[in-house]
Amino acid sequence: MPGKLKPFSEVxxxxxxxxxxxxxYPDECEAYYDLLSALPDKARVLExxxxxxxxxxxxxxxxxxxxxxxxxxxxxxxxxxxRQAWIKMMDGIYPQYELLYQYSHQSxxxxxxxxxxxxxxxxxxxxxxxxxxxxxxxxxxxxxxCIHDYGSPIHPTVKKAVDDYMDATGRLTFTGxxxxxxxxxxxxxxx
Ligand SMILES: C[S@@+](CC[C@H](N)C(=O)[O-])C[C@H]1O[C@@H](n2cnc3c(N)ncnc32)[C@H](O)[C@@H]1O
Numbered sequence: 001m002p003g004k005l006k007p008f009s010e011v012x013x014x015x016x017x018x019x020x021x022x023x024x025y026p027d028e029c030e031a032y033y034d035l036l037s038a039l040p041d042k043a044r045v046l047e048x049x050x051x052x053x054x055x056x057x058x059x060x061x062x063x064x065x066x067x068x069x070x071x072x073x074x075x076x077x078x079x080x081x082x083r084q085a086w087i088k089m090m091d092g093i094y095p096q097y098e099l100l101y102q103y104s105h106q107s108x109x110x111x112x113x114x115x116x117x118x119x120x121x122x123x124x125x126x127x128x129x130x131x132x133x134x135x136x137x138x139x140x141x142x143x144x145x146c147i148h149d150y151g152s153p154i155h156p157t158v159k160k161a162v163d164d165y166m167d168a169t170g171r172l173t174f175t176g177x178x179x180x181x182x183x184x185x186x187x188x189x190x191x
Contacts, residue, residue: 049123
């Protein structure tokens with residue numbers, strides 16, 4: 001039975017125990033929580049790149065109230081134990097997820113079938129080609145897109161790919177509204 005939306009501080013009681021802060025810094029968690037909390041009930045949410053589920057734990061805790069239709073994608077290659085940890089964690093907070101245990105480029109059919117997404121997170125492969133592919137897979141079908149590690153000195157290819165994608169295709173219909181630490185947030189201005 002859906003209850004009252006948990007405040008951010010309560011959400012972080014679980015989220016801060018998952019993985020390490022660098023996988024999703026607290027200020028990024030808060031920006032992500034704010035976006036998720038503003039979505040309507042039954043909104044469609046997509047996440048590419050899950051690992052142990054720091055970002056997913058925020059989706060799951062908000063979804064427990066808002067009953068999101070949530071598609072999650074990760075091949076869980078490294079570390080392999082992340083898969084069971086993610087499943088156990090999500091089963092405890094929001095078992096109604098759909099998990100694709102594969103790379104995002106193998107998930108294009110399901111992404112098309114489940115579109116449009118109210119909110120999507122790109123945090124999977126961080127190489128230039130991976131990020132560019134995810135931009136092409138996600139932006140055309142989403143109202144709001146978050147990209148993690150945008151501007152991170154460890155992953156300069158993420159910002160390069162997103163900026164190139166935006167320059168080539170996106171700026172007519174998306175505006176970058178915010179960057180919380182390394183979480184870039186793009187909002188659609190027109191379909
Ligand atoms: C940085 S971690 C994600 C962190 C997660 N969002 C969190 O908050 O804890 C990146 C994840 O992306 C996955 N990954 C790598 N390449 C991918 C791809 N092409 N498609 C989907 N997931 C991918 C990895 O297996 C890894 O679990």
